[in-house]
Amino acid sequence: MPKFVLDTVVLRVFAFAHPQGIDILLAALNTLQAVFPSEVYYQDEDYLPLNAHDEDLSELAKGIRYARRQAQNQPGLKGQRFQVRLENATQLPRHIQTGSLFIESLQLEELPIRENVMKVYAIGRGEAACLILALRDAFTAVFLSSDDTACKAAQDLNISFLTIVDVLTMWVSEIRPSLNLLQELVDGMRNANFALPDKEYQKLQRILDQLDTPP
Structure with a gap:
């Protein structure tokens, strides 16, 4: 490991x-x-x-x-x-x-x-x-x-x-958190002086949407 x-x-x-x-x-x-x-x-x-x-x-x-x-x-x-x-x-x-x-x-x-x-x-x-x-x-x-x-x-x-x-992408792809939890974390990161770029946040949202969409 x-x-x-x-x-x-x-x-x-x-x-x-x-x-x-x-x-x-x-x-x-x-x-x-x-x-x-x-x-x-x-x-x-x-x-x-x-x-x-x-x-x-x-x-x-x-x-x-x-x-x-x-x-x-x-x-x-x-x-x-x-x-x-x-x-x-x-x-x-x-x-x-x-x-x-x-x-x-x-x-x-x-x-x-x-x-x-x-x-x-x-x-x-x-x-x-x-x-x-x-x-x-x-x-x-x-x-x-x-x-x-x-x-x-x-x-x-x-x-x-x-x-x-990278880590957020791994988390979303493997753990599949709820959109609400993702939003909470991103908002908290902003409060901690790390503002995730909008384009990166949108990518994470798309990953979740694709995982939730039936094949």
């Missing part, structure tokens, strides 16, 4: 978008477990006071802390949208506790390789760490966001990868 490595965007979008977002992600990938490096998330959002600088924290921890500040400081609907993200993100500790999400730290000798990948491809620390984890095993598929630069890096390093659109 392939081993999937999640980058920050993927983990953030599915965790923030829907209360069952991680379950949806794992079902789409047809896997019982996905991993991510500690640079992506280390459950460290409470290591510092909320008003402290976040630069030394994991990437998703920064996102959680930002959402907390916005939920406190933004009035009305704006603050409520961030509160929804935080409520949905409460699924993360459960999945980490049960092992369906697993934090895998880089080894000491891999850190210079991570830094070099960041420099050569001008990508973030989390994305570079994902690529390094993928390089440990030729059978590992690294699961990247739709970032073209990171995808190019994966191609250059001969690492297979998926994008969020």
Whole structure:
């Protein structure tokens, strides 16, 4: 079974978008477990006071802390949208506790390789760490966001990868969710700052329509 490595965007979008977002992600990938490096998330959002600088924290921890500040400081609907993200993100500790999400730290000798990948491809620390984890095993598929630069890096390093659109297509084709659930997830993704292009959403709708149409 392939081993999937999640980058920050993927983990953030599915965790923030829907209360069952991680379950949806794992079902789409047809896997019982996905991993991510500690640079992506280390459950460290409470290591510092909320008003402290976040630069030394994991990437998703920064996102959680930002959402907390916005939920406190933004009035009305704006603050409520961030509160929804935080409520949905409460699924993360459960999945980490049960092992369906697993934090895998880089080894000491891999850190210079991570830094070099960041420099050569001008990508973030989390994305570079994902690529390094993928390089440990030729059978590992690294699961990247739709970032073209990171995808190019994966191609250059001969690492297979998926994008969020790929995963949604797999989910719709294999799991056949209801149109309402698809709409809920896409709306939640938009609230989590990932707006699925209209043409991609229409493709997903057509797949569902074709699956529901008798031969």
